[in-house]
Amino acid sequence: MKKIKILAILSIVLCVSSCGTDYLDPAPTAAISGETFYSNDAELEAAVINMYDGIQGINASEDSDSDLNHAIQVEYYLTEMRSDNTRTKSSEGESAQFENFTVRATNGIVADYYTSFYNVIFRANIVLENLDAASEANAAKFEAEAKFVRAYAYFNLVRLFGDIPLIDRVVAPLETEIQFTRVAKSAVYDLIISDLSFAAGKLDNTYKTRASKAAAQALLAKVHLTLGNYTDAQGLLEEVMGSGFTLQPNFKDVFYNEENSEIIFAIGFLPDNANDSQNFSAEWLNSVGRSSGVNYVTPEARAALDALGGDRTMFSYRQDQAQPTEYQVVKYLPDGDASLGIAPTSGNATSAGNDWIVLRYADVLLMHVEAIMAGASFTTNSQAIASFQKVRNRAGLTDPVSSISKQELINERRVELAFENQRIFDLIRFGVAQEVLSAFSEANNYSFSATDLLLPIPQREVNLSKGLLSQNPGY
Amino acid sequence: MINLMKIKRLLKPSFTMALTMILIASLSSCDPSLSIYEYDLPEANSKADETPPTANFSATQTAEDWKTYNFANLSSSATTFEWDFGDGNSTSSLDASNTYPGEGSFTVTLTASDALGVVSTFSSTIEIVEPEVPPALRPEILNGNFDDGQDNWKIDEFTGGTTSPYNSSSDGSSLNYDGTDSGSSKTPGAKWTSSTSAGPYVSNATRYAYQAITVTPNTDYIIEFSYAIKTDADDIEGGDRVIVEILDGWFDDGVDAVASSNSGPLVQIVGDTANGKGEFTTVSKAFTSNEFGKVAIWMYAITNDELFVDNVKVFPVE
Numbered sequence: 001m002k003k004i005k006i007l008a009i010l011s012i013v014l015c016v017s018s019c020g021t022d023y024l025d026p027a028p029t030a031a032i033s034g035e036t037f038y039s040n041d042a043e044l045e046a047a048v049i050n051m052y053d054g055i056q057g058i059n060a061s062e063d064s065d066s067d068l069n070h071a072i073q074v075e076y077y078l079t080e081m082r083s084d085n086t087r088t089k090s091s092e093g094e095s096a097q098f099e100n101f102t103v104r105a106t107n108g109i110v111a112d113y114y115t116s117f118y119n120v121i122f123r124a125n126i127v128l129e130n131l132d133a134a135s136e137a138n139a140a141k142f143e144a145e146a147k148f149v150r151a152y153a154y155f156n157l158v159r160l161f162g163d164i165p166l167i168d169r170v171v172a173p174l175e176t177e178i179q180f181t182r183v184a185k186s187a188v189y190d191l192i193i194s195d196l197s198f199a200a201g202k203l204d205n206t207y208k209t210r211a212s213k214a215a216a217q218a219l220l221a222k223v224h225l226t227l228g229n230y231t232d233a234q235g236l237l238e239e240v241m242g243s244g245f246t247l248q249p250n251f252k253d254v255f256y257n258e259e260n261s262e263i264i265f266a267i268g269f270l271p272d273n274a275n276d277s278q279n280f281s282a283e284w285l286n287s288v289g290r291s292s293g294v295n296y297v298t299p300e301a302r303a304a305l306d307a308l309g310g311d312r313t314m315f316s317y318r319q320d321q322a323q324p325t326e327y328q329v330v331k332y333l334p335d336g337d338a339s340l341g342i343a344p345t346s347g348n349a350t351s352a353g354n355d356w357i358v359l360r361y362a363d364v365l366l367m368h369v370e371a372i373m374a375g376a377s378f379t380t381n382s383q384a385i386a387s388f389q390k391v392r393n394r395a396g397l398t399d400p401v402s403s404i405s406k407q408e409l410i411n412e413r414r415v416e417l418a419f420e421n422q423r424i425f426d427l428i429r430f431g432v433a434q435e436v437l438s439a440f441s442e443a444n445n446y447s448f449s450a451t452d453l454l455l456p457i458p459q460r461e462v463n464l465s466k467g468l469l470s471q472n473p474g475y
Numbered sequence: 476m477i478n479l480m481k482i483k484r485l486l487k488p489s490f491t492m493a494l495t496m497i498l499i500a501s502l503s504s505c506d507p508s509l510s511i512y513e514y515d516l517p518e519a520n521s522k523a524d525e526t527p528p529t530a531n532f533s534a535t536q537t538a539e540d541w542k543t544y545n546f547a548n549l550s551s552s553a554t555t556f557e558w559d560f561g562d563g564n565s566t567s568s569l570d571a572s573n574t575y576p577g578e579g580s581f582t583v584t585l586t587a588s589d590a591l592g593v594v595s596t597f598s599s600t601i602e603i604v605e606p607e608v609p610p611a612l613r614p615e616i617l618n619g620n621f622d623d624g625q626d627n628w629k630i631d632e633f634t635g636g637t638t639s640p641y642n643s644s645s646d647g648s649s650l651n652y653d654g655t656d657s658g659s660s661k662t663p664g665a666k667w668t669s670s671t672s673a674g675p676y677v678s679n680a681t682r683y684a685y686q687a688i689t690v691t692p693n694t695d696y697i698i699e700f701s702y703a704i705k706t707d708a709d710d711i712e713g714g715d716r717v718i719v720e721i722l723d724g725w726f727d728d729g730v731d732a733v734a735s736s737n738s739g740p741l742v743q744i745v746g747d748t749a750n751g752k753g754e755f756t757t758v759s760k761a762f763t764s765n766e767f768g769k770v771a772i773w774m775y776a777i778t779n780d781e782l783f784v785d786n787v788k789v790f791p792v793e
Contacts, residue, residue, distance in 0.1 A: 377538070377606050402612050402689050402768075407538055431535045434545045434570065450533075450547025450570045473531065473551040 038130035041138050047127045048142055051149045052210060053276075054120040055267050060290060061279040061350035066108070071116035072267050072356050073280045075421050076295050077109045078160055078455060083423035084440040085301040085414070089286070089293035089326055100446040101437075103455060105475045111458035113160075117153040118167065124150035125170045144202035147195035148211035148219075152358075154195075155223060158188045159425055162454045162472060166191060180465035182457075189227060196220040200236075205243060208259045209268035209355065214240045218264050218359045221367055226429050234371035237364055240264070241387075245361040247394045252315045254360065255331045256342055264359040271346030271353025281334035281345075281352040286322045288335070288349050293320070297327040300440060301418060309415045310395035314340065316418050329419045332356075357420060362391050366413050369404060378405045391416055406430065428453060449474060528553035530587035530597035537572075541606050546571040546583065553587035553595065561600075578603050611696070611791035614688040616772070619787045620652040621663045628665075630685035633729030640684035641665040641774075647785035648701045648755040661753060664785040667717070667776035674777030675711060684774040685732060687725040688789060692768040695792040696721075698742060699759035700774075705781040707749035715778040716747035719787070721762050722771040736773055741765065752781060761792060 027036045038044050057071030077098050080086045087099035097103045103110060127146035131139050150168075157164050163182040168191060171178055199216035206212065217236045224233035246261045248254045254262050270276040282289035284296075297317040305313045318337065320326040330337065334352035336344035346352045365387040372384040379385075380403040388404050391412065413426050427433035434450050441448030451474025462469045531549040548556060548570050558566045560573040561581035575581060580602050588594040617627035621643070628640040647664020651657050671682040690696055700719055707715045720740035726732040742762035750756060764770055772789065776782045 380610070380612075400689070403691065430538075432538050434535060434547050435537050438545075438570070450545075451549060453547070471551075473529075473549045 034126075038133040040133060041135050044127065044130060044134045044138070044142055047123070047130065048145050048210075051120060051123040051127065051146065052267070054116070054123045055149070055153075056269065056276065056278070057116055059274070059277050059279045059351065061282065062274045062277065064290075069116035069119055070112050071120065073278050074109050074112055074116075075156075076280060076419075078113055079421040079424050080295060080419055082452070083427065084298060084436060085418060085423045086295045086329070087298055088291070089296045089320075089323070092292075095291065095294055100444075101441060101448040101452040102446075103452070103475075105456035105459040105462065105471060107456070107458075110455050111460050114157070114458050114461065117157050118165075120153045121150055121167055122170070124153070125167065129170045140202045144199040144216075145211040148199035148203070148216050151192040151195035151199070151216075151223075152219060154188055154192050155219065158185055158192070159226070159428070160455050161457060164188060164457075165469075176465070177468070180461070180468035182470060189223065192223055193220065196223065208263045209266055212265065214243045214245065215265035215359055218364050218367070221364075221371070225367060225370055226425075228375060230371045230374035233367065237368045237371055240364050241368065245364070247361055247365075247390060249394065251312050251394060252340070252342065254362075255315070255354070255357070256345070258355050262361040263355075263357060264361060264364065266355040266357045266359075268355050269353050272348055272351045273353070274351070277346065277351040277353060278356070279350045279352065280356075281332045281354050282350040284329050284332070285335070285349065286320050286326075286328070290350075293326070293328075295329055295419065296320075297329060297419075300443075301414075302327055304411065305415050305418060308411050309418075310392070310397040312395045312415055312418075316415070331419055362394075362416050363422070365391050366409065366416065369409055373404070373406065373409065376406070378403055380404075388412065451475070524589065524591050524593045526552040526589075527593045528587045528589045528595045530585045530595040532583070532585050532597060532599070534583065534599065534601050536603075540574065542577060542603065543572065543574040544601060544603075546573070546585075548585065548587075550585065550587040550595070550597075552589055554590050555588050557586040559584040559586075575603055578605055611691040611694045612689065612768070613791060614690050614789050616688065616787055616789055617686065621647055621665050621785060624663075628684040628686055630683070630729045630732060631727045633683075636679050636729050637682060638729065639671075639682050641667055641682050641784070642671060644783060646703075646752060646781075646783055648703075648783075649753070650701070650755075650786065652786050652788075662785065664783045665774075667778055667782045667784075669779040671776070672778050673718075673775045674713075676777075676779065682775065683729055683732065684772070684784075685726070685729070686772045688770060688772065690764045690768050690770060690789070691791070692764055692766050694764050694768075695761055696764055696789055697759050697761050697792055698744065698772070698787075698789050699757065700744075700746075700787040701755040701757045701785045702746040703752060703755045703783045704747070704749035704778065705752045707747070708780065711777060711779060713777065714747045715749060715776075715780055715782060716745050717774065717776045717778075717782055717784055719744045719746070719784075720773040721789075722773045723765050724767075725769050725771055732771065732773055740773065741770060752783070755783070755785065757786075 038047065055072050057073045058068040060070055077095060081098040088096045094107050094109060097107055124146040127142055131143055134142050163185055165179055165181055166183045166188055167178060196216050196219055199211060200213055200220060203211055203213040203216060205214050217240050221233040221236040245264060248260050248262045253260055269278045279289050283291050283294050286293045302317060305316050309316060315330050317327050318330050320328050332354045333342055334346055334349040334354060336342045345354050368387040369384045372381045373379040384404060385401055389401055410426060410430055414423060427436050433453055437448045454472045456472055456475035457469055462471060529551050533547045533549060534544050537543045537545055556567055556569060558571045561583050562575050564573050580600055582598055582600045584596055584598040586594060586596045624643040625640050629638045632638060644664045644666035645661060647662045649657055649660050669676050670680060673681045698721055702717045704715050720736055720743045722732060722735045722740050724735060742760050744758055744760045746756065746758050748756050772787060774784060
């Protein structure tokens with residue numbers, strides 16, 4: 001009897017020691033799983049590239065599944081078409097909600113963008129979670145790239161939606177509280193600043209379509225300008241200005257000579273490629289893309305370009321040959337324009353390869369003026385004037401400038417960066433959005449109110465949150 | 476067939492009776508439930524306002540006028556609004572704009588209410604301070620002391636005339652450009668005689684001095700210069716004189732500058748005191764720059780003797 005007891009105890013002890021977690025949850029050997037995949041530099045670099053793939057989004061002309069993320073390819077709806085620069089050609093459907101300031105919480109394009117950029121954040125968090133798989137030499141670079149991308153995504157989201165959920169790690173589906181709790185903008189900006197500062201310290205300027213030191217510095221400068229930290233911004237911008245970037249002598253080449261000396265950060269696309277092409281270029285034409293034509297130029301933007309654009313005007317907008325009362329954007333044409341000396345960039349317009357420019361040197365120079373002006377109504381600072389003059393000289397506007405008013409700077413940004421998804425953010429950052437867009441709305445019988453400066457949290461998210469997510473005012 | 480009709484007739488009264496009974500039954504069954512509410516107050520058992528309004532707004536100064544503020548209504552769950560701007564003005568629009576009388580501290584209150592009459596108020600104080608105005612530009616007058624001959628005073632072209640601005644002369648003022656004594660009885664200057672004169676002597680050889688300058692738009696400036704006239708023989712109507720003007724714009728061709736001068740310059744100074752060669756008189760006059768800040772100095776003389784100009788200056792009114 002005693003013997004049996006001892007045996008029983010022994011067998012129990014054996015059993016306990018053999019039951020590690022691996023025993024019940026073994027790593028699969030015949031298939032790849034996300035938890036065990038990342039084991040070396042090459043695999044982690046695939047995760048890094050995967051982040052840029054997320055920003056690219058899916059070309060809806062190549063795969064029309066409406067559940068897919070279209071990311072940067074639909075950004076112009078939320079930004080440029082919500083400003084006084086562009087509108088739809090036909091004023092129809094949910095895409096017209098942007099131009100007439102009647103965006104609803106159910107708008108599918110808003111939900112698409114929101115989901116896309118949280119997906120980009122997820123992809124960045126995956127890289128950060130698996131850094132221990134990288135070699136010591138590469139870990140810091142991968143971390144810096146992931147933090148740059150995460151900050152870029154959050155900067156877009158916080159400016160568009162205000163207070164938003166802050167996901168700074170890989171979360172599981174059941175962790176609903178962090179997914180649906182809106183945190184104050186200041187906390188989001190804290191993460192953006194710490195991520196970009198880290199990235200600027202660890203990256204170099206090897207790439208233009210991946211994160212770089214200059215891209216992190218320029219983006220961080222824009223963050224500081226948004227928050228009113230003008231001296232921080234000025235220092236960063238002057239570092240970028242000493243990094244060897246130059247303006248293209250010819251404005252057209254900024255857009256039709258990819259990865260040129262002016263580009264600091266762009267989202268790369270490849271022509272006639274099912275996975276890496278874009279269709280926004282086609283959407284901006286007359287019935288070439290899936291729409292009848294969106295991001296068409298408003299009379300207000302044309303008037304500004306005519307008056308202040310100089311050499312830039314002809315490479316910014318053109319008359320729609322098929323519908324002469326309407327005007328199209330010339331930047332990013334997929335099928336070229338012989339009269340302007342622009343060659344097609346792809347065989348198929350809906351499978352375009354034009355890169356999307358996020359940051360370029362002219363933007364940096366004008367931000368430099370903005371940083372020195374520091375919220376005042378004018379500046380006569382010679383450094384500011386030098387930066388301003390460079391941008392104007394390239395446009396053929398060589399009259400010497402002796403002082404720059406806030407309005408002149410806003411105007412210069414409008415015509416230099418027209419249709420590059422900057423206008424709405426510029427108007428908000430300079431504190432003139434309500435004034436400018438109220439007047440624009442009144443002149444066009446749209447229905448702008450101040451709450452339209454923030455987009456609605458997508459209704460789908462609000463519904464999934466079971467009462468946790470609150471909606472922005474006005475929706 | 477007949478049998479069926481009979482049956483129907485027989486059925487009819489009983490069917491009606493059944494209907495009547497049902498009606499009565501339903502009426503009587505309703506009564507008790509109605510009586511439950513008979514003496515209740517209207518508020519009883521009503522639901523609370525689950526989405527009460529929250530008032531909130533932000534204010535931004537407009538770019539054009541520092542006294543005008545735009546107010547962005549950020550209230551939620553509200554349908555009617557009352558703005559009190561703190562200066563006696565008010566409105567009930569959704570977003571609002573107000574122009575204040577001047578500098579000061581104003582408490583703005585937004586009262587937001589929903590259709591159930593639930594009210595929320597939000598107040599915020601704005602401090603209005605007049606922003607600093609840009610210091611006026613001090614234009615640099617090139618060769619304003621005429622030390623460099625005709626440099627910087629020639630207009631680009633002159634259809635039917637000459638671009639030569641004046642005769643270079645050594646008989647300018649004894650004072651330097653900065654007002655100090657040169658230690659000599661004279662410095663270089665500009666000179667006109669009858670062959671370069673306008674007025675009764677106007678010809679294709681009449682000389683006009685031109686210089687484009689950039690100043691701050693819509694700002695008060697002073698133009699100043701010195702001149703000397705050798706003699707005035709009283710043989711020219713209006714006397715021997717120098718005319719110095721600020722033209723409203725920049726011009727490439729002297730013809731256009733003359734036209735602008737004839738249609739009215741921003742300011743004109745006529746110097747007609749003849750004190751003799753080397754006896755300079757300094758004159759000045761204020762003007763307001765145009766909205767572009769692009770103006771030009773325009774000088775010519777009407778004389779049949781010798782007339783000298785020196786030390787031309789343009790500076791902002793401090």
